[in-house]
Amino acid sequence: MRTIKFLLQKEFRQIFRNRAILMLILVMPVMQLIILPLAADYEIKNINLSVVDHDHSPYSRQLISKVTASGYFRLQGYHASLKAAYGFIEQDRADLVLEIPQGFERNLVREGEQPLFIAINAINGAKAGLGGAYLADIIRDYNQDIRVAQVEPTRFGTSPSIEVVTSNRFNPLLNYQFFMVPGILAILLTMVGGFLSALNIVKEKEVGTIEQINVTPIKKHHFILGKLIPFWILGNVVFTLGLLVSWIIYGIFPQGNILAMYGFVWVYLLAVLGFGLLISTYTDTQQQAMFIMFFFMMVFILMGGLFTSIDSMPGWAQVLSALNPVSYLVEVMRMIILKGSGWAAILPHLGAILGFAVVLNGWAIWNYRKIR
Amino acid sequence: MECFTNWHGEQKEGIKMKQFATFVKKEFFHVLRDRRTLLILIGMPIAQILIFGFALTNEVKNAQIAVIDQAKDRASQHLINRIAASSYFEIQEDVLDRDRMETAFRAGGIKLALIFPANFGNDLAHQNHAQVQVIADASDPNSATTLTNYVSSIIRDYQMELNEQVALPYQITPQIRMLYNPQLKGAPNFVPGVIALVLMLVSVMMTAISIVREKETGTMEVLLVSPFKPVWVILSKAVPYLLLSLVNVLSIVLMSVFVLQIPVEGSWLLLFAESALFIVTCLTLGIFISIKTKTQQVAMLVSLMGMLLPTVMFSGFMFPIENMPVFLQWISNIVPAKWFYSIVKSIMIKGVGMEGVWKETLILCGITVFLFVVSLKSFKIRLE
Numbered sequence: 001m002r003t004i005k006f007l008l009q010k011e012f013r014q015i016f017r018n019r020a021i022l023m024l025i026l027v028m029p030v031m032q033l034i035i036l037p038l039a040a041d042y043e044i045k046n047i048n049l050s051v052v053d054h055d056h057s058p059y060s061r062q063l064i065s066k067v068t069a070s071g072y073f074r075l076q077g078y079h080a081s082l083k084a085a086y087g088f089i090e091q092d093r094a095d096l097v098l099e100i101p102q103g104f105e106r107n108l109v110r111e112g113e114q115p116l117f118i119a120i121n122a123i124n125g126a127k128a129g130l131g132g133a134y135l136a137d138i139i140r141d142y143n144q145d146i147r148v149a150q151v152e153p154t155r156f157g158t159s160p161s162i163e164v165v166t167s168n169r170f171n172p173l174l175n176y177q178f179f180m181v182p183g184i185l186a187i188l189l190t191m192v193g194g195f196l197s198a199l200n201i202v203k204e205k206e207v208g209t210i211e212q213i214n215v216t217p218i219k220k221h222h223f224i225l226g227k228l229i230p231f232w233i234l235g236n237v238v239f240t241l242g243l244l245v246s247w248i249i250y251g252i253f254p255q256g257n258i259l260a261m262y263g264f265v266w267v268y269l270l271a272v273l274g275f276g277l278l279i280s281t282y283t284d285t286q287q288q289a290m291f292i293m294f295f296f297m298m299v300f301i302l303m304g305g306l307f308t309s310i311d312s313m314p315g316w317a318q319v320l321s322a323l324n325p326v327s328y329l330v331e332v333m334r335m336i337i338l339k340g341s342g343w344a345a346i347l348p349h350l351g352a353i354l355g356f357a358v359v360l361n362g363w364a365i366w367n368y369r370k371i372r
Numbered sequence: 373m374e375c376f377t378n379w380h381g382e383q384k385e386g387i388k389m390k391q392f393a394t395f396v397k398k399e400f401f402h403v404l405r406d407r408r409t410l411l412i413l414i415g416m417p418i419a420q421i422l423i424f425g426f427a428l429t430n431e432v433k434n435a436q437i438a439v440i441d442q443a444k445d446r447a448s449q450h451l452i453n454r455i456a457a458s459s460y461f462e463i464q465e466d467v468l469d470r471d472r473m474e475t476a477f478r479a480g481g482i483k484l485a486l487i488f489p490a491n492f493g494n495d496l497a498h499q500n501h502a503q504v505q506v507i508a509d510a511s512d513p514n515s516a517t518t519l520t521n522y523v524s525s526i527i528r529d530y531q532m533e534l535n536e537q538v539a540l541p542y543q544i545t546p547q548i549r550m551l552y553n554p555q556l557k558g559a560p561n562f563v564p565g566v567i568a569l570v571l572m573l574v575s576v577m578m579t580a581i582s583i584v585r586e587k588e589t590g591t592m593e594v595l596l597v598s599p600f601k602p603v604w605v606i607l608s609k610a611v612p613y614l615l616l617s618l619v620n621v622l623s624i625v626l627m628s629v630f631v632l633q634i635p636v637e638g639s640w641l642l643l644f645a646e647s648a649l650f651i652v653t654c655l656t657l658g659i660f661i662s663i664k665t666k667t668q669q670v671a672m673l674v675s676l677m678g679m680l681l682p683t684v685m686f687s688g689f690m691f692p693i694e695n696m697p698v699f700l701q702w703i704s705n706i707v708p709a710k711w712f713y714s715i716v717k718s719i720m721i722k723g724v725g726m727e728g729v730w731k732e733t734l735i736l737c738g739i740t741v742f743l744f745v746v747s748l749k750s751f752k753i754r755l756e
Contacts, residue, residue, distance in 0.1 A: 024673045039685045041695040042514045118548045125556030126430040132548050143544045163503045164524045168510035191677050286668045291412045317427035338511040345479050
C-alpha cells in the first residue's frame with residue numbers, strides 16, 4: 001500500500017505540474033460538450049426547393065404555396081427550364097426540384113390524371129428519401145383538396161382508410177439534443193481516458209525513466225495501478241463535469257438510477273485505461289502509441305452507434321461493434337438518462353464491460369512483464 | 373556570412389537548394405527508419421476507409437420492431453406480412469403484449485412497436501376506417517422519424533390497394549427521380565466525408581507530432597543553430613509528409629473506386645490537385661499546432677481530442693450545416709474539411725469540373741496562406 005501511495009503522489013505531481021495538459025483535459029471536453037450538441041441537429045427540414053412551373057395556373061400556384069407553407073421546404077427560386085434547376089442542384093443551392101408540366105390544371109380536369117415530376121439530389125440518401133416522402137404527402141393532401149372541391153364528397157368517401165396514430169416514446173418532442181448530449185459525453189470520456197493512458201507508460205520508456213523504475217523494488221502491478229488510479233479519478237472528474245454541463249445547459253437529468261450509471265462508468269474507465277496501457281506496452285515511442293490509439297479511437301467513435309445506427313451496419317460490422325466498448329457506453333447512457341433504466345437493464349452491458357476490463361488489464365500487465 | 377553570400381550571389385540559391393535537399397533527405401531517413409510508424413501511417417487510412425465506407429450509413433435496415441396484433445384477422449395479418457417482407461424491419465416474435473413491449477423498449481431490444489386494436493379488420497370492413505398505433509423509441513429521434521415514415525408508407529400502400537377497385541378522379545401521380553444515387557445508398561454521402569476526415573486528421577497529426585518531438589527530445593536546438601534558416605528547417609520537415617499523404621490519397625481513392633464501388637465521375641487530375649492543396653492546408657495547420665505547443669502529449673491532445681469531433685460534426689457529412697445555429701455555421705466555415713468534403717463530393721459524385729469548385733478551392737488557399745503567415749509570425753528561433 002505504501003508503495004502505491006508514493007507512486008500516486010508521483011503521478012499526481014506530474015499531472016498537476018503540467019498545467020497545459022490539465023487544462024486541456026478538463027476544459028476541452030466541457031467546451032465541446034457545450035457547443036457540439038447544438039450542431040448535431042439531424043432533423044430533415046430546410047430542404048431547398050427549386051420550382052419549374054410550366055403551367056402558371058391557379059392550381060400550380062396553389063400547390064407551390066402549399067408545399068412552401070409546410071415548413072419543410074425553403075423555396076430557392078423559380079426556373080424557366082429543368083436544366084437551369086439542375087444547375088442549382090449541381091451547385092448545392094437546391095436539394096429538390098419540382099416540375100409542373102404545361103397544361104397541368106387543364107389536363108387534370110379533362111383527363112382526370114396528371115404526372116408531376118420531382119428530382120431529388122440523393123447523395124445523402126436518408127435526406128432524399130424523407131424529403132421525397134414529405135413532398136409526396138403534401139401532394140397527396142393537395143390532391144384530396146382538389147377532389148373535395150371538384151366532386152361531392154360522398155362519391156369517394158366510401159373508400160377504406162387506415163389512420164396511423166404515432167407516438168414517440170422517451171423523447172416525445174424529438175429533441176435531438178437529448179440524444180446527442182449523452183453520446184458526446186460518452187465519447188469525450190473515452191478519449192480522455194484512452195489517450196492519456198496510452199501515452200503514459202510509453203513516455204517513461206521514451207524518456208528513459210522506466211529503467212529507473214525497473215531497478216526499484218516496485219512490483220509490476222503496483223506500477224500499473226499507480227498509473228491507472230490517477231487517470232481513473234480524472235476520468236470521473238470529467239464525467240461529473242459533463243453531467244453537470246448537460247444538466248445546467250441542456251436540462252438533461254438522468255431519469256434512471258444515477259448510481260447504476262456511475263457504477264458502469266467506473267468499470268468502463270478501467271476497461272478504457274486498460275486498453276491504453278496495453279497499447280502503451282506494445283509501442284516504443286509516443287508517436288507510435290498516438291497513431292495506434294488514434295486508429296482505434298476513430299473506429300470506436302464512428303462505429304459506436306452515436307452517429308449512425310449499428311442495426312443498419314453489415315453483419316461483420318455488427319460483430320465488430322460487440323467488441324467496441326464505446327457502443328456499450330453510448331447505449332447505457334441513453335438507457336439510463338433517457339429511458340430511466342436501472343441496474344437490471346444494464347446488467348448484460350456491465351458484464352461485457354467487466355470482461356473487457358479484466359482481459360485488457362490482465363493482458364497489459366502480462367505484456368509489461370514480458371518486456372522487463 | 374552576409375557578405376559571403378553577397379559576394380557569391382549567384383551561388384547563394386544553389387547552396388540553399390542543396391542544403392534544403394540535404395535536410396529533406398534527413399527527414400526522409402527519419403520517416404523511413406521507423407518502419408512500424410510508417411506501416412501504421414500507410415495502412416491506417418486504408419483500413420479506415422474500408423471499415424467506414426462499408427459500415428457507416430444512415431440508411432435504416434433490419435430495425436428490430438414488435439408487432440402486437442390484438443385483432444388477428446385477415447387485414448392485420450396481411451399488413452404484418454407486408455412489414456415482415458420489407459428489408460427495413462425485423463419482427464421480434466417474442467414481444468406479444470404491452471408489458472413485454474415496455475421492457476423491450478427499455479432494454480433497447482426494439483425500436484418501434486405496431487399495435488393493431490382488437491377490432492381492426494372489422495372497423496376497416498364495416499366502418500371504412502380503422503386505427504393502427506405506432507410507437508417509436510424516440511431516444512434516437514432520427515431513426516424514430518424514419519421508421520415511422522416507412523411503416524406509414526407501407527400501410528398507405530396497402531390502403532391504396534384496397535382503394536384500387538374504386539377509381540379515383542383527378543389523380544396526381546408524382547414521379548420521383550433520385551439523382552446521383554438512385555438506390556439511396558449511404559456510401560456516396562459518407563465516402564467523401566470519410567476521405568476528408570481521415571486525410572485531415574492523419575496529415576495534421578503527423579506534422580504536429582514530428583516537429584514537437586524534436587523540440588521535446590532537444591534535437592530542435594541542434595537544427596536551429598545550423599546556418600540554415602529556421603523556416604526552411606520546418607518546411608523540410610513537411611516534405612516527406614506531403615509525399616506520404618499523397619500516397620495515402622492515392623490508396624484511399626483507389627479503395628473507394630475499386631472496393632467501395634464509388635466511381636470518380638469527374639476528373640482524376642483535378643481530384644488529386646485538390647487533394648494536394650488540402651494536404652498542404654492540413655500540414656500547415658500541423659506546423660501551426662507544433663509551433664504553439666511544447667510536448668507531444670499536448671500536440672496530440674490538441675490535434676486529436678480538439679479536432680476529431682469538431683471535424684466530424686462541422687464538415688457537414690453527418691449533420692446538415694443549414695440546421696445549425698448561425699454562429700456555428702460561421703464556425704463551420706473555418707473547418708478546412710468542410711470545404712474539401714464539398715470538393716470531393718462535387719468531383720467524385722456529381723462529376724463537375726473546376727467551374728463548380730473554384731470557390732471552395734479559393735477558400736482552402738486562403739486558409740493555408742493565413743495559417744502559414746500566422747505560423748511564421750509566431751515561430752521563435754530561440755528556445756526558452
